[in-house]
Amino acid sequence: MSRPQPQKRATVHDIAAAAGVSRGTVSRVLNGGYVSAEARAAIEAAITEVGYVPNNAARALKMRRSQAVAFVTLEPHSLFLDDPNIGSIMLGANAALSLADHQMVSLVVESSRDTERVARYLSGGFVDGAIVVSARTQDPIIKVISDLSLPAAFVGHPPxxxxxxxxxxxxxxxSARAITEHLLTGGRRRIGMIAAALDRDSGIDRLAGFRAALGPLFDEEMVADVPHYDYGSGVKGMRELLERDRSVDGVFAASDAIAAGALEALREAGRSVPGDVGxxxxDDSTWAVRCQPQLTTVHQPAKEIGSCAAQLVLRQLRGEHPDPGGQLLPTPLVLRDSA
Structure with missing residues (x-):
């Protein structure tokens, strides 16, 4: 049995032949130029008749634009799927790009091999700009973006x-200072922190806020350093804190997923929340309302962050020059039952 042949794509020549006009007249209509009403009607009817679909790839090549923006996440693949905060940032960015008729291309960087592959992709002209999440200092992807002068925006601001x-x-x-002060106001005095991602600005800054809130009560031994903002890190970090000091009565987890893991470790240890430990x-992610008890947390406007980052890239693509400084969005506390 012979394999069916792919249908031939209709061209400008086909439209011109069906409408009885020149190729130039068809091109003017397709590119928004002026033609008579009679010619326009004939060409529009011919487009329907021959089933013409614009070749956007060819147009992008001619304009040297791909109409695509990369969403580059510098996190492990497992965290990319597990962290609802990253997902919300992505959805916010995608919504803004979609309204501007741009496609979002998701690129996850976990290993040095990923770094090389993504660097080649960005250098190949496949995207017009990039949104970068979880950037670390001296990351080679950042150097590629800078060297290419690629329109870009960071989510976060490593110094x-x-x-x-x-x-x-x-x-x-x-935000970290405010949520730690809430524990202090509730009468907690032996407060620990499960601190994640201390190789980037978010982790470093949340630890700094925790330290500032505690002042003379701060104890380095009451900081459990874990690699990622994930559930497993919360279980591990809480177990470490309990091993170091069973009298811990308050815990600031650097993300809701970490807090959910901490709750599991506290249950294992027979400690009640918020009775024994606040x-x-x-983030105020879906983790916060899935937990029992539900989490007191910091609301991070993840979708708005993604949307704003996309708008910063789109402005650069329009030839505008956004302030090289940053835009900080508000983060109110959300009080629930865990503290």
């Missing part, structure tokens, strides 16, 4: 990154 690239984020120091998280 050593290219200051000519705008960013959008939150006040992690102030637990607070960060």
């Amino acid at each position: 050593e990154l290219d200051r000519t690239i705008p960013f959008v984020g939150i006040d992690n120091v102030g 637990v607070v998280g960060f």
